[in-house]
Amino acid sequence: MGTVQLLLVFLCSFSASLGVPREDLYPFGPSNGDKVLRKGDDVSSKEIPLDIDIGFFNKRHRSIFVNSNGHLSFVTELPRHKSDLILPRIGYEVIAVFLADIDTTTDESGNIYYRKEVANQQLLNRASRSIQQHFKNVNNFRAKMLFIATWDRVGYYDRQHDLVNTFQVVLATDGRDTFALFHYVDINWIQSWGKNAPLAPDVPAQAGFDAGDKRRGLTLPGSATKGATNFALWSNVNSPGVWMFHIGFTNGDNVKAADANSGQDKGDKADNTCASQASTCHSDAQCIDYNPGFCCKCVAPFFGNGKDCLEPGVPQRVNGIVTGTINGQQVGPTDLHSYIVTSDGRAYTAVSRIPPSIGYSMQSLAPVGGILGWLFAKPERPGSKNGYMVAGGRMNRTVTVRFQSTGDVLTVRQHFEGHNALNYMQMQTYINGTIPEIQEGQKVTIDDYNEEFRRISAGQMRSYSDRVYRLDGVAYRYSVDQTVVYEACEYEPQDTDSMKLGVSRNFVVYDPKEMIVRYALTNRVSPMASSDPCVSSGQICDENAACTPVGQQYQCRCKNGYQGNGITCEDIDECATGRDTCHPNARCYNTDGGHECRCEAGYVGDGRNCQKFSCNEVNNCDANAECVLDQDTNSYQCECNDGFSGDGLSCSGTEQPEINCQNCHVHAQCIFDVSGLFHRCQCHEGYTGDGKDCTRIQYEIGCNVVNNCDINAQCVPVEGVYQCRCNQGYYGDGQRCLPSNDCSVVNNCDVNAQCLYENGRYQCRCNSGYRGDGQTCQQANDCSVLSNCHPNARCIDVGGGSYQCRCALGYGGDGYTCTPEQCNVIDICDRNAQCVPDAILRRYVCQCREGYTGNGRTCTPSVMPCNQVNNCDPNADCLYESSTGAYRCICRQGYEGDGYACRPGANCRNNPNICDPNAACTLAGSDYVCLCNRGYRGDGKRCYASSAADSYLLYTQGMSIMQVPFNPSQREPGKQVLLIPGQTAIGIDVDCYERSIYWTDVSNRVIRQARLDGSDQKIVIKDLGSPEGVAVDWVSRNMYWSDSALDRIEVARLDGSYRKTLFKTGLVNPRGIAVDPARGNMYWADWNRREPKIEVANMDGTNRRIFVQDNLLLPNGLTMDYSSQQLCWGDAGTQRVECMRIDGVGRRTIYGLASYPFGLASTDTTIYWTDWETKTIPNIDKNGGRPNEALSLPVGGNGKLYGISVVRNQCPAGSNACARNNGGCRFLCLPTQYGGHTCACPDNVDENECNELLLKL
Template sequence: LFLLQFRLSNQSGKPQRMNGKVHGKVYVGNAPTPVEFTSNDLHSYVVVNDGRSYVAISDIPQALGPSLQPLSALGAVIGWAFALEQPGFKNGFSIIGGEFTRQAEVTFLPGNEKLSIRQEFRGIDEHDHLVVKTSLEGRVPEVPQGSTVQIGPYSEIYQYSNNLITSSSTRDYVVSLPDGSTDTRTHQWRQTISFTSCQHDVSARDTKPTQMLSVDQVFVMYDANNELIRFAMSNKIGDVNGEPQENPCFTGRHGCDTNAVCRPGEGNQFTCQCAAGFNGEGRTCYDIDECRGDPQICGFHAICNNQPGTFRCECEDGYQFDSDGHTCIEVSRPTDACEEGTHTCDSPERAECSYTGGSSYICSCLPGFIGDGRICQDIDECQPGRCHQDAVCQNTQGSFTCQCRPGYYGDGLSCFPGKCVGVLSLSGKRSQHPTRTERRRRTKTQCENHRDGLQGVIASGPRGPRPPVGQYIPACDENGAYEPMQCHGSTGHCWCVDRNGQEISGTRSGPGSRPMCIDHSGGKPPVGPDTRPDVHPLPPGTHLLFAQSGRIEHVPLEGYDMKKDDAKAVLHLPEKVIIGVAYDCVEKMVYWTEITSPSISRANIQGGEPVAVIRSGNLDSPEGIAIDHLGRTMFWTDSVKDHIEVSSLDGSQRRVIIDSDLVNPRAIITDPPNGNLYWCDWNRDAPKIETSYMDGSNRRVLVKDDLGLPNGLTYDSQSSLLCWADAGTHKLECMHPDRRDRRKVMEGIQYPFGITSYGKNIYYTDWKRDAVVAVDRYAATESDEFQPLKRTKLYGITTAYAQCPSGIKTIMGLQQDHMFILKTFGAIKVLTLF
């Protein structure tokens, strides 16, 4: 049954993954003690329809890592298992499936060091990933630190018999030493593969007794910084005496989508057929949303989550799968002590009881109180500086009030001398906001001093000051801050400025055109004590997260439709301006950039407080942000420093990867499976969209013609489409980065800023509509719109997936400096290539 299931999966053309653990006790050179390691992660990814395999092992100590580079055959058995099959020949899994044991002996010449490798392949786990356990024991010759290893193409003959497969070969490898010299070495490989054959398996009887495995494009590298060893190779299985046939299906040069199978025809003819669960013409395959096609596919009390090529059912809260693994039945719960009032928390005026399932609950003090939740005491918030200097702070239960002293008026946070002469409000009471005359009494801001200094002496006439003819006069908002867009009244030119009024390079536009400027001031500060910036947990499912001034809001998705009635704020940070948002699907974290006091922060969407990972002083104007959920890194653009940086998710190991030829970098996105980075630069003089590897190498321009203000970027890993929204050309466009097949999806859009994708839909924020707009990229039509209750500018937007995207795409033209990194999260183990 397992072999049948695997063959059906293998024939579908879908990429395959393999995960496992590596244990070892290995001596290096003449060292008297071995390097020992246990439970190191091994991850492999195979592009079935062209025979390429990638393997990586994590946490390999630097004392051992360089010396393991010659052992590309650690992954060669995986290459043999999934090798591209020539007509009449079969790879390993087509013959024996996924349960077998491989024993290999390696002898290094001329020193006769010997290493034993044992690998136990244990079939498929619950995630449809193959599982392997690897053990290493013996001695290897030393490869000096900083050296690299090159392995040329080679062939290996496999002998097939009942329950046993054997092979042997002698190979050379070249060690390139740090001083530039090279050393050619030799090692011999002997291996046996044992398995339990099935007497009723007719296909096994047709297996030829000898087959030749041809391996080329071998790539090996040890990454000392991350302690990772990586191997990659292309594999073909065929005749011992013949040359491989030239049909593209057998050479791997067919161009079919990764989620498609290549069907050979006569001569060089072939067709591409999308795998089950995908639609398309074969060269491009689109995921079928089974959840949308059949809303009841998972049954009652279940949630359907679409997955690439398939779907997954999850029971709603309060339900669990029955013994059949499909039906959701109600979980019998004990009495909710919070609801019944049988808890031991402090009174509701001081504490909150939160039910956590089973018979458990948590007591927590309300804002303004301190304690363990069972006993909460009031916090005296009247600290120095809490209220205005001409106000008195009065502590109250769980809060505080500010009241201006006699002879002053205001709200206590701002107090003005004299008697209030404000205008009447709708309630009949006088407004506590100062009038224009009263605002003049406060200290002037930098912008106001700048403006008044240029205007000269205030005229005595009723029209006030008269600026000199042809002079630029800065515009200040009602709080005295620089307006984000400044214009010259005589020439008609406009440009963006930072919080200090300095022009941002590359933003100046001509008469009749307006740049897309971001308000760095944060707007008018709120009146009254700040609320705690806690995160309101999100319900299960996939959501859109978008920034709106100092708020991050969410809209749940049902299929591709926005559940607008269920939209709400996830996080509120008064006086802040959040620009970019990104989501880490592994740890369920939302990350954002903020420009009023420049910083990058994160918070868990399942509840908790925000944590700053990079604070002010190290940033100028962070805008776009992107997460590599596989490599566990984040990338961001800084539009003042004009560079792109990368760091670990906690802000450590920070470094600049792009620092030249950038003027106004904004959006940035990652393609973790392929190891690519994309960003846009809306430089008025030369807007462009660029790409590079994730270390900043192999930088190149993808698009530079017919661009205006490319603000938003998104990459859909399933379709391999890069899409962007342009506020200058008012177009939404897409392309496959490797094909440069640029096409227009929609035109006539108004003023887009951020953009994200999910399945067939693209969602973007629009500054003129103050809305999130949904576009069906297949139909090239607008399908929906969501306008938050608060009508202000919307900034970045991202998709918060219910589960991490699992599609991993092909790497074309693997170079020596290409890195692929391995990480493990939860029960899912994924290979990262970059």
């Protein structure tokens, strides 16, 4: 009840925002042909097919989804509201009108309507006129289709309807250009308490666009802040509550706001007073009228510049990315994190992933984080202002650091983007230049210092200071010249011209193990006590210089981008001097006081960071070309259509549809007319006519006077006139001579070649798939045709028409077999090892750190080797293990344990009675196990009569779990096993021992269980965030699952008891999960779009390590192939299904053309997967080759296919130490490698209590 009261207080703390009159909305409702989205919380429509393409950024879409939480999406539905999805980097293609936790469950909480409109010409014309009015250069736009979605009087989670909102989105398209129109009628609430409160409360409503690439997007002013109440008051077309955007086709650029006022105006600027503009101030600020304008001022005790206000005493966090070059070495992109204790002005900054080669030297770069000290410095006296009080959270900073002893100069540029929806300040840092080299192990200390920040113009502050850092007691001087540019209120009286910043308790260190540079400093700010010599003296600085006080004197210093003595300053041409910050694939353009960077054609970015785009992202192909996938490079390229030649960006015709050149004059040639795409006769130079009748042009001056002959001709007298005549072996008019064996004259091309006009002449060119000079062509047998390179290699053009397989960077070999290079090239060392040079081997090797042993690729904590101290169990032997290069205790056959403690194994050799009468005791590997006889199924301890019908596939699809046989037919097509309304089933696995199903339900945040026939359904695990993958350990009777909202890997007993968290750090988006009970390993995929990987650990959570990290994009479904001891996975980004042995070698691509694989399952012979695009179950032999015919789906499912699992007629062979009597553990028995196990404590049980054994083994 307390939560609801708090919620209502917040929701009612602002009056309703009124915008578009309700009658001005585009007509909606069932009477206008609208469909109604079903009522409920977190609901999505089915995929809605469209009659005409909608352009969104650089893609075209023929379908769309309407989601109840105020947004439209492409490619997939996105029903569930998650508080951590922040525009514009949520990773999905989304149009958000009012992204919030909307709940329409009750009759009073409104409805959501939608339709596509192609027939109502009146509405189509209305949209076209609006777009033509507010966008330039679109006078010819005519809408052919509208998509209209309306949220009418909708409430908020959970089933609340005391406050409701009404808004609408209209998409108008002509098949290519698409525009979005947002209409807000009234905004009465902007935030619900949240499904995960109080751990993760909802952010305020968001509005904008997301390209899905974590790079491009746009948000409305106020999005994800309390300013969202102003969606209905503000506008970018001077009409409150109306917003218009050009969303596609944008040629690789971002969404574009309407041209009428570029999306910046918020209401009518004609009335520039608080009466109409107060809403532009922060919610904790007041609006103050001046003449002729207004300004915003934070209300005490909040501090800031009025646009941004913060609560005093609350620690601030800053996140950012650092990129650039230091001493010629590339830096980043890498992370910067800062934490500021505002109560005492202390700022802590850490820059990650900095290699030792520059990490120690970067200890001298405290100015990187120094700006945060100025921003949040503690004011010492009333009237003192820190940087945030002046500039707020949005500004640009440029710093030039000059080291006097070495002459090194480094420039730092920082862009502050304000606070995001999670209340973290965002900052981008660009570094370029050189710094003094500091040797490994040396530490830097920095003296206390003062510096003055002085306002040199409205919205610009300047500071110059001399500082000292010490190295081994030796002082080194350096200067810091910095300029801060921000948006100042032009009407506010300027009461602060300068401020003094005192910086003390400087601390800097580089940690080589973590590769992190850390800076810390304490900051105090106060007004300047003395008069300013730059004001009181008659300073004569250049207009492009700044005056800097030095005691009672002043000094003129040229501004950044200029050079000189300060009294005279000249522009620096950064482009000519090589001091620019442009990307290698960008052009530099000098400007007054700076320079601009613009990416080259074929690249996109801001000029300082340019990325090559492929034609599937931005279709820049010639009109006579197509964008196709190159299998050799696994990238999209433009290829000219048949009959055309070129690089795909520019194609010219090569077709020869009809050659009408049989009657060409002797002084004419047959040419191909590109403009008309036909052949015709053309007179040689020096002749005139139609090509079939050519007469010589009579020149008054012969070639003996003007040498106009071809290089293959001579100037000779003919009938008293000097004329050009071609040499022997050439033909022409003398001014232009071609070889006599030109294929247009003599058809001397190979049968597998064509005669093509290139570079001013006809030449023979071998057809695709053949190599040679055109006159002789042989069938190619290289990789460009055979596509036989290793997965970690590329097919490279080596010149001369030849292609070779070359291993990719980080791999070595002949191109057909590639293996990882040394560890200095690619990180292959264990986390407890380091890469060091080996003087004997003359190569870099992995070496375990002190306290660990192993081969460097695998390191384990050191123990005294048994060959030195015989500490093995009497039933164990001390054996040398080549994989680790050490001696280890290994239990003898028939015993199990870690070698130091061995007990009789729970196997049938010691006790034949544990096998079922219909089973046999069989040696499997190094252990004896029970295996059911042919015709029976089970784990060997319990066997049942089986049939072919006992093995089949199960997959999840929306609210259903479906069954399909391995060979579906009309008689046995499969069936729906169960359907639970409101659930979204994702991951699925089968308990082969008890013949039951376990699956995750992401909508209800639970894990469910049922029998194979769908009966006895029950919930076994509750209170989850977003459960994804689930894996059953049928031997130990445990289940493991991943949670992508809580970012955890957890385990529990199969009945849901004794729940334990194994991992809760280092996870971003954990998805698929698989277990190998016999070997004690577990595997999971982390769908982290920045650093995707598959990890492995012991099933008790120990020995965590990366299994696969290279060449992954969107790994998801995992499956263990127990028969061949390999892990297989699907990757929707690379569109591959791959496998690798559990020892980490033998990675191979099983299938490289999977459209969008999600779940994966395997039998002893075949790999199956679900596919979002084909909506079938493709499958292939586990050794690769041609895919088998995809399995058709039975009737009953709806929506996308997710998880898939195999129901086996008997469990895979293998056992572990937990199989017998729960391993003697009171709670959880978790298997580990080499037959060991761990008695683990549930999260809610005291550790001392749980480790008591019930049985002494």
